[in-house]
Amino acid sequence: MMLILSLVFALIPLLGIAYTAVYGGGLTVDNLFLVLILLTMSGVFALSAFLELRAKGFMKKKEEAKPAPAAAKPAAPVAQKTTGTT
Secondary structure (H helix, E strand, C coil): CHHHHHHHHHHHHHHHHHHHHHHCCCCCHHHHHHHHHHHHHHHHHHHHHHHHHHHHCCCCCCCCCCCCCCCCCCCCCCCCCCCCCC
16 A cells, blocks of 8 residues: 555656646746755655565565685796896
């Protein structure tokens, strides 16, 4: 039930943004703040719906990265030539 309500409440502010774009009267500061507030409200409810879906198992969490295979053994150290000068 909460999932459906969250999705509905996430879509209603988007309708408000569309209404403001069509009948809002241009790009005023008031309209820009209204759009910002409506986007924030929509994002919060969409995040709530996403977390609800993930908690119920509809969306799988990413699996942890598997450890890399063991690297090959390092080569034996190479003996350095020494010159007779000190």
